[in-house]
Amino acid sequence: MSVRRTNSQRVRIDDVARKAGVSTATVSRVINGTGTVSVATKERVNQAISDLKFVAHGSARGLAGTKTHTLGLVLPGLTTFFFTALIQGVNDCIYDRGYSLLMYSVSTPASMTSGKPLPLGEHNTDGLIVFTDFLDDYSIQYMHEQNLPIVMLHRSPPEGLDIPKIMFENEKGAFDIVEHLIQMGNRRIAYLKGPEGNEDSRQRELGYKRALAANNIPLDDSLIGRGNFASGRARNELESMLESGVKFDAIFAGNDDAAVGVYETLQKFNLRVPEDVAVAGFDDDYMSQYISPPLTTVKAPVHRSGFEAASTLLDLIEGNETSSEVRLNTELVIRESTQRGKHV
């Protein structure tokens, strides 16, 4: 009894089939590169497709087939240039491989299993890149159990789950930069942590502690501040530390954005960088070379981490081999913020 709103405008696969003089199955084969189609037929079909400007209906493909050709990327609130590079990295990987990118910026704790679930399964992405602490372990486990391919970016998967992860060499990077600070003559070196529970931060803290230990510098807990990888919080935290009389001759700020906050607070207290306090960051954000003084930091391959995450996810989806963990090299970048006597 069909009384159906007929979507009259759209060019459908059977229009293409008719024009090319073949069946819809053949057109589908040409589109998807499946099955076998003779060269001559393939050419006729492609001609018809471009003549008619046919674009397949994504939802129909998603429903009929097994793939949506869409990847999900879950991010915390987009704050710094870091995210730009990361998203571009994912983007650069997937379009060539025929996928689109669905983005979710989640800036408060969220869950798939309580309250209003995230629209993550909703669109049936073929897989998910998780880069946020705002999605709880249980949600990830839940989606993993639904057989959704997942890759963790800058975060470990929940205990016991076989989910690949992409990380920076945080521990080594932090070790290197703290060693550098020590070699520049600093002994009392503060560290500003990232957000509570953040894994990058935890690993950097380990590197920081290892470098101190390797140089026989006792650990002083009063030198460890609680930040959140953002300049505002860094300002406040450092202010508290200074007001409570903590003394130090260098700060490893956790990341570059926090280092910017450190700069501001030091200036407010009339402390010069690097003469009075040396400052180091992590990431090598775009602005770090331009701030004053230019910031010594650990260069992290952000674009590449997005690219690798996407690439690993596609491998997972396509059933290729994947490594369970990718660790991306970091590189020490020495600028003026840690070089006494060289400051302009």
Add this chain to the structure above:
Amino acid sequence: MSVRRTNSQRVRIDDVARKAGVSTATVSRVINGTGTVSVATKERVNQAISDLKFVAHGSARGLAGTKTHTLGLVLPGLTTFFFTALIQGVNDCIYDRGYSLLMYSVSTPASMTSGKPLPLGEHNTDGLIVFTDFLDDYSIQYMHEQNLPIVMLHRSPPEGLDIPKIMFENEKGAFDIVEHLIQMGNRRIAYLKGPEGNEDSRQRELGYKRALAANNIPLDDSLIGRGNFASGRARNELESMLESGVKFDAIFAGNDDAAVGVYETLQKFNLRVPEDVAVAGFDDDYMSQYISPPLTTVKAPVHRSGFEAASTLLDLIEGNETSSEVRLNTELVIRESTQRGKHV
């Protein structure tokens, strides 16, 4: 004769219907808020949905219904913090309204109507935000004719098409900042254009020229350089200008990223900012307050422009009233790069 890969795992709408003791039609009504459902029934259905952790199949909804609940955002290559704020703005608008975001970063000229078409129609987004010069007018016209709701961001629609656009007050912002430069005593003021054909740049150039005219300063074409809103190109262009002997006492760099390139080249030529050359930007990028000297610029509401674009697009989709043009206010931010005698 069904021999069908049956997606056994998934909880479907009929599972919910059975559990709630209703038909699938009723479940659908509850999900979509359409039709009339008694309070008691609605409650039973919602209970069943959360008990079963039911998430509707997006492709099935997209195919059966008329909406995909997805918006497309087309961007040029993601380069600066600008894009972070913009994407976040779009994001912040749409999730509350039940939409997801499909992102396309297109960094080379692309078309829907020649070559391999962009996957834009492919997923049947309910609408599109176009923020890139890399998508040609014809493609936009083509999609518009297919009745795809479109909003232009920082760019005008093709001639004659009734497509809303969101812009900054470029002309006024540029006028204000050039006036400021003039008031600070500068007469020979250079302008660095954005990419060829870019509308923001064209409007800023108009503001620049109007400010000169308003102050009886003759226009000198040798003072207008060809940039692309990026630091690298700004460096090169300014270097050429300086080498060819062009003299000026101030530069309006087109945007903040270009201003950074200007800083670098001036430093290379041993010209101080602002003592020898005053520098002004546009956007008020996150880093502009932190570079040295802090950059005088025009603050543009980037996050808000993303938000407004999304909001306008949703209004278009939902059949609400929309303005054909939204102009977002800019604000002059005076810092040290234009203040002679105040530089630290």
Add this chain to the structure above:
DNA sequence: ATGAAAGCGCTAACAA
């Protein structure tokens, strides 16, 4: 207020 059932535009099994 609710249910029955058609069909959205594809893909993929099977037949030929």
Add this chain to the structure above:
DNA sequence: TTGTTAGCGCTTTCAT
């Protein structure tokens, strides 16, 4: 190598 056709999981009309 190609065609026929069921059916993916929903939404929506129409009937009740």
